[in-house]
Amino acid sequence: MSKNSKARRNKLGLIGWLGGGRYGFERYAYTLHRITGLALLVYFVMHIFVTGARIGGSEAWQTTMERYETPFFKLGEFLVFLAFAFHALNGVRLGLAELGVALGKPQRPVYPYRVSIHRQRPLFIAVMIVAALIMILGGADFYLLGH
Amino acid sequence: MESNESADKTVLFEVLRYNPDKDKSPVMQQYKVPLQKGITVLDGLVWIKENLDASLSWRSSCRMGVCGSCGMFINGLPRLACNNQIVHINPEKITVKPLPNFDIIRDLVPDLEGFFQKHRSVKPYLIRKEIDELDHPTGEFFQSPEELVNYIQFAYCIKCGLCLSACPTVATDERYTGPQALAQALRYNSDSRDEGAKEREAAVYSGSGVWRCHFAGACSQVCPKGVDPAMAIQLLKKDIVLKKLRLRKYQHGTGVLPKTEEWKENPKIPKAPAPTV
Numbered sequence: 001m002s003k004n005s006k007a008r009r010n011k012l013g014l015i016g017w018l019g020g021g022r023y024g025f026e027r028y029a030y031t032l033h034r035i036t037g038l039a040l041l042v043y044f045v046m047h048i049f050v051t052g053a054r055i056g057g058s059e060a061w062q063t064t065m066e067r068y069e070t071p072f073f074k075l076g077e078f079l080v081f082l083a084f085a086f087h088a089l090n091g092v093r094l095g096l097a098e099l100g101v102a103l104g105k106p107q108r109p110v111y112p113y114r115v116s117i118h119r120q121r122p123l124f125i126a127v128m129i130v131a132a133l134i135m136i137l138g139g140a141d142f143y144l145l146g147h
Numbered sequence: 148m149e150s151n152e153s154a155d156k157t158v159l160f161e162v163l164r165y166n167p168d169k170d171k172s173p174v175m176q177q178y179k180v181p182l183q184k185g186i187t188v189l190d191g192l193v194w195i196k197e198n199l200d201a202s203l204s205w206r207s208s209c210r211m212g213v214c215g216s217c218g219m220f221i222n223g224l225p226r227l228a229c230n231n232q233i234v235h236i237n238p239e240k241i242t243v244k245p246l247p248n249f250d251i252i253r254d255l256v257p258d259l260e261g262f263f264q265k266h267r268s269v270k271p272y273l274i275r276k277e278i279d280e281l282d283h284p285t286g287e288f289f290q291s292p293e294e295l296v297n298y299i300q301f302a303y304c305i306k307c308g309l310c311l312s313a314c315p316t317v318a319t320d321e322r323y324t325g326p327q328a329l330a331q332a333l334r335y336n337s338d339s340r341d342e343g344a345k346e347r348e349a350a351v352y353s354g355s356g357v358w359r360c361h362f363a364g365a366c367s368q369v370c371p372k373g374v375d376p377a378m379a380i381q382l383l384k385k386d387i388v389l390k391k392l393r394l395r396k397y398q399h400g401t402g403v404l405p406k407t408e409e410w411k412e413n414p415k416i417p418k419a420p421a422p423t424v
């Protein structure tokens with residue numbers, strides 16, 4: 001981008017994308033949202049591939065299902081569930097923010113500045129509590145009630 | 148510099164040095180600076196330049212948080228060097244690096260060329276349909292104090308670039324228009340005199356525009372002027388949704404104020420002194 005050929009690149013790249021640094025919770029939520037989004041995408045592809053076994057008849061379906069009945073895959077499934085709970089609830093917050101909910105209105109800036117990110121924090125905390133509850137209930141269902 | 152009561156106290160400055168003609172890669176250099184009352188990070192750099200190392204380079208001008216040229220990465224956050232006292236950050240040690248996400252021209256001097264190009268890309272000026280009035284003005288465009296509050300917050304931007312340094316999307320996406328320019332798009336879109344929202348759409352809603360933002364909010368956290376670019380971007384998203392659903396219309400700019408035909412002098416207002424030149 002620079003016209004100055006000698007200038008040294010200083011883009012943070014992936015580190016800037018992943019590292020929340022000394023910024024607010026929302027920046028960590030940003031990173032987690034993207035990581036869980038990618039994880040869910042990978043899961044969906046695998047899911048379609050695995051359930052595709054049904055085409056081979058009920059026998060093939062049975063053997064495929066048995067293959068995935070291990071604690072390793074159960075943990076994997078549970079992690080996908082956690083990712084889903086976070087991604088869905090944080091997504092609700094983002095969708096609301098994009099419609100201007102809980103951001104406040106433009107106003108004359110008066111120091112110390114209180115900006116939209118502070119005003120929407122109660123919403124952030126609320127959705128995270130709901131996500132945590134869903135995760136706990138899900139965990140109980142996965143591991144305590146058994147299937 | 149005159150010393151005062153805390154003259155024997157010093158603060159350790161660790162400053163990134165990079166000379167493109169000599170250095171292969173940047174190095175961190177340390178300096179001891181006397182800690183004086185009220186000393187800002189910028190004052191510290193000036194002290195180093197005057198007393199220890201004249202080759203240290205950076206950009207600054209107003210030294211009062213107005214010009215936006217002294218943005219640096221100070222102790223882990225993008226900040227204005229002139230706007231932050233050392234004691235408020237860390238009286239023991241100050242680490243100064245050039246703003247991340249911008250190329251380094253030398254030492255603490257970032258290359259802001261691309262940043263200003265993005266600013267220009269959103270047409271940051273009033274756009275009116277009737278060109279005639281602009282070329283041959285017959286009066287002022289009307290604006291009420293309430294209408295002013297709709298955009299004044301975004302007009303406070305001093306183009307310092309701190310928000311782009313903090314943004315995780317800017318960190319990986321070279322083409323992203325960025326919080327500063329997008330906030331300026333909203334600043335003009337929500338000016339009651341403006342009619343250019345449609346013309347700005349190409350830049351604002353392109354694949355590199357507002358939809359690249361996922362509300363990390365770091366820009367609004369570090370902005371030294373309280374501009375709140377994160378809110379501006381969300382409001383731009385809301386605006387296009389409402390417009391596409393035909394729930395909001397494109398704005399007609401306010402008209403020219405009618406000429407006051409006669410005006411009387413108010414005897415209570417003292418007369419201006421005679422011109423001196």
Ligand code: SF4
Binds near residue numbers: 304308326374
């Ligand atoms: S929006 Fe704030 S942080 Fe960004 S350039 Fe303008 S004044 Fe600086």
Ligand code: FES
Binds near residue numbers: 211212214217227
């Ligand atoms: S020198 Fe002008 S903002 Fe710091």
